[in-house]
Amino acid sequence: MQLDPPPAIDITAERRVILALNRVTKTFPGVTALSEVSLELYPGQVTALVGENGAGKSTVVKILTGIYQPDGGQIEIDGNAVRFPTAQDANAAGVTAIHQETVLFDELSVAENIFLGHAPRGRFGLIDAVAMVAQAQDILLTIGANIDPHTKLKDLGIANKHLVAIARALSIDARVVIMDEPTAALSQKEIDELYVLVEELKSQGKAILFISHKFDEIFRIADNYTVFRDGTLAGHGAIADVTEAELVKMMVGRDVSQIFPDRVANIGQEVLVVHGYDHPTEFADISFTLHHGEILGFYGLVGAGRSEFMQALFGITRPSAGDVKIDGVSAVIRSPADAVGQGIVYVPEDRGKQGTITALPIFANVTLPSLGRTSRNGFLKLAEEFRLAREYTERLDLRAASLDTDVGNLSGGNQQKVVIAKWLATQPKVIILDEPTKGIDIGSKAAVHEFMTELAAQGLAVIMVSSEIPEVLGMSDRVIVMREGRIAAELSGGDLTPETLVRNAAGI
Ligand SMILES: Nc1ncnc2c1ncn2[C@@H]1O[C@H](COP(=O)(O)OP(=O)(O)OP(=O)(O)O)[C@@H](O)[C@H]1O
Ligand SMILES: [Mg+2]
Numbered sequence: 411m412q413l414d415p416p417p418a419i420d421i422t423a424e425r426r427v428i429l430a431l432n433r434v435t436k437t438f439p440g441v442t443a444l445s446e447v448s449l450e451l452y453p454g455q456v457t458a459l460v461g462e463n464g465a466g467k468s469t470v471v472k473i474l475t476g477i478y479q480p481d482g483g484q485i486e487i488d489g490n491a492v493r494f495p496t497a498q499d500a501n502a503a504g505v506t507a508i509h510q511e512t513v514l515f516d517e518l519s520v521a522e523n524i525f526l527g528h529a530p531r532g533r534f535g536l537i538d539a540v541a542m543v544a545q546a547q548d549i550l551l552t553i554g555a556n557i558d559p560h561t562k563l564k565d566l567g568i569a570n571k572h573l574v575a576i577a578r579a580l581s582i583d584a585r586v587v588i589m590d591e592p593t594a595a596l597s598q599k600e601i602d603e604l605y606v607l608v609e610e611l612k613s614q615g616k617a618i619l620f621i622s623h624k625f626d627e628i629f630r631i632a633d634n635y636t637v638f639r640d641g642t643l644a645g646h647g648a649i650a651d652v653t654e655a656e657l658v659k660m661m662v663g664r665d666v667s668q669i670f671p672d673r674v675a676n677i678g679q680e681v682l683v684v685h686g687y688d689h690p691t692e693f694a695d696i697s698f699t700l701h702h703g704e705i706l707g708f709y710g711l712v713g714a715g716r717s718e719f720m721q722a723l724f725g726i727t728r729p730s731a732g733d734v735k736i737d738g739v740s741a742v743i744r745s746p747a748d749a750v751g752q753g754i755v756y757v758p759e760d761r762g763k764q765g766t767i768t769a770l771p772i773f774a775n776v777t778l779p780s781l782g783r784t785s786r787n788g789f790l791k792l793a794e795e796f797r798l799a800r801e802y803t804e805r806l807d808l809r810a811a812s813l814d815t816d817v818g819n820l821s822g823g824n825q826q827k828v829v830i831a832k833w834l835a836t837q838p839k840v841i842i843l844d845e846p847t848k849g850i851d852i853g854s855k856a857a858v859h860e861f862m863t864e865l866a867a868q869g870l871a872v873i874m875v876s877s878e879i880p881e882v883l884g885m886s887d888r889v890i891v892m893r894e895g896r897i898a899a900e901l902s903g904g905d906l907t908p909e910t911l912v913r914n915a916a917g918i
Contacts, residue, residue: 427489428453428617429474429505429586434483436469438819440811443469446483447643449636451586451617456608458628458649459621461638461661462851463823464809467621468510470638471590474619475507476500498527504585508575508592510621510822514563521546521559524578549577552610554603568595576604587611588619591822593627594849597712598877605631623823623851625654637661662853670884671856671863677887678702680738681871682754682840684723687732692718693895696732700840700871705862707886708875710915715895716875717759720842724756725749736839750779753839757830757846759875766828768818772810773799775817776832802831805864807857823850830858834865841865842873847881859885879908891915 431449435442444466451457459467472478474485476494484491487503494500514523521539522529524546532538546559555573563571572595579587589608593601608631611618622628628635629649636646637660645660680699687696693715700706708716722729725743734741741752749756766775776799799813806827810820817828826849833841846862847855862885866872876882882889888902891914899914 426453427451428487430486431470431474432484432486434470434473434480434485436466436473436478436480440815442641444473444480444638444641447638447641448483449619449643449646451619452634453585453615453617454612455633456612456618456620456631457634457636458632459619459636459638460623460628460657461644462640462809462853463827464640464821465638465661465851466641467638468590468821469641471507471509471588471619471621474500474505474586474588475509501528501582501584504583505588506579506582506584506586507588508572508579508590510590510594514571514575514578516562516564518563519559520550520557520561520563520566520574520577523563523574524549524559524581526578528582545581546577549580553577553580553607554600569597569600572596573600576607584616586617586619588621590621591623591849592620593622593624601627623849625657625852628657629654639663658852661851670880671860673863673867675705675887676703676867676869678869681736683735685733685735687719687722687729689718689722689727689729689895693722693892695896698890698897698900700873702839702869702871703866704887705866705872705874705885707882707889708873708892709877709879709882709889709911710892710898712877714892714915716892717844718895719892720756720844720873720875721758723749724754724842726756750836750838754842755779755833755836755838755840756842757833757844759844759848766817766825766832768825769816771814771816772803772808772820772828773813775828776802776835779832780835780837798835799831802835803827805857805861806831807854823854826850827854827858838870840871840873842875844875845877846874847876847878879911882911883908893917 427450429451431447433446433448434444435446436444449470461467469478473480476497476499485494486492492503521543525542529537530541530545543559550557550559553573553576555577557570557573563574576592592604596604608618620632632649635649635652635657637644637657639661679702681702682700685697688694696719710716721727725745725748734743736752743749743752773796777795780798796813808824808827810824817825830846847858850858862872874885883906888900889906890897891899891901891911893915901910
């Protein structure tokens with residue numbers, strides 16, 4: 411019998427591993443999510459976990475927090491093998507996570523959400539509500555969140571909900587803090603506060619596992635990296651010893667250029683004319699035109715009113731004034747159904763909540779809004795549904811075992827691709843994409859951009875709301891900059907530069 415050589419002993423305290431995964435394997439029916447992956451976390455250091463959509467990152471988080479059990483390999487804490495049969499066991503061992511899809515309760519208060527399952531208790535073992543609110547307030551303040559702990563969760567926006575999830579993770583005095591794409595739902599100001607918080611956690615000696623698709627933040631806050639590719643370990647090391655291009659190559663197994671697709675825009679007739687859209691609080695006096703084959707970018711700071719305007723245009727909310735013409739004909743849009751009927755579709759930013767039915771398979775989700783095209787005399791034509799679903803999901807580079815897979819079992823990024831596919835399958839005249847590549851890995855991002863280009867070439871008019879300057883500049887034929895609910899500038903050609911975008915968005 412051959413024994414493994416004994417592990418080398420590293421005497422420097424920083425290299426002492428708090429938590430390790432040792433050759434962990436996890437399979438689901440038809441999918442090997444993880445195959446013998448290893449990972450080490452050190453006190454006072456941030457380890458970035460990177461990989462394409464579906465590479466297995468969130469699965470690791472769930473294994474480390476007792477939500478899934480590994481099929482093979484082990485979890486070690488301070489060198490000792492441990493098991494986490496439940497989430498409570500992981501918490502008790504000092505491991506806490508902010509999950510990609512936060513599990514919070516709308517009907518409970520902020521304080522109750524933070525302390526659910528570990529509330530401070532007074533005499534007779536009853537929950538001490540006063541202490542709970544006070545402690546919740548303290549934690550919220552340390553993360554710079556200005557939220558009343560009494561507020562019902564359902565009354566908060568997505569960014570604040572996310573801050574509550576972060577506060578919840580911190581309310582457990584943990585040695586290991588895991589953050590699964592924590593900045594995806596936050597504004598720039600909140601992101602900066604989160605970075606300060608991460609520094610604070612580091613200085614307290616906590617080990618941090620940080621999952622992100624954003625390379626700028628990985629290079630800013632991480633000390634180490636681990637790369638997964640298709641459920642296997644593709645590389646690990648110190649951030650200081652690696653370049654962005656090298657990381658990308660480990661992730662996707664090939665060189666990826668971040669260059670945007672070359673396109674010669676073929677801009678046709680006006681398709682959409684919006685005139686004088688007003689809203690009592692969110693936006694005012696929005697007028698513009700959009701042409702067949704055009705990609706119109708909407709840039710602005712978070713809170714500039716871009717998404718609120720798009721929701722009004724799609725009939726989710728009502729403007730107080732304004733009218734719309736589609737192909738020269740006045741259109742009445744009082745509901746999303748009206749909008750879809752007139753050829754306008756909207757892919758929201760908060761795709762998790764608004765986008766899919768997780769208990770239905772991929773193909774059914776994709777074809778849901780297109781049923782008119784796939785049903786004959788009330789009977790669904792299954793083959794036709796599959797064909798439609800296959801066409802759109804393949805072009806968006808969606809990774810799944812099969813089109814029968816329930817959407818709830820897909821990785822976060824792949825769920826987003828299902829939402830985009832389902833609206834494209836309706837063959838709209840105008841598609842509004844709100845932050846289309848947020849949460850999408852770098853290789854698939856290029857696929858999404860390529861697809862947008864092809865669609866525009868076929869005459870589809872695209873409105874792209876994006877806060878990423880390279881994406882806005884790389885994809886748009888024309889850009890409308892919004893500031894405080896109003897159009898601050900309309901830019902095209904040589905006027906489109908990072909400086910003009912930022913200056914107009916900030917009003918300087
Ligand atoms: N409960 C489940 N049932 C079946 N398959 C699953 C389940 N959970 C995850 N998977 C599959 O395991 C693989 C890894 O998914 P995971 O969510 O870990 O990816 P990820 O790296 O977090 O991706 P993303 O960047 O999109 O969030 C995917 O193929 C996914 O479809
Ligand atoms: Mg994930």
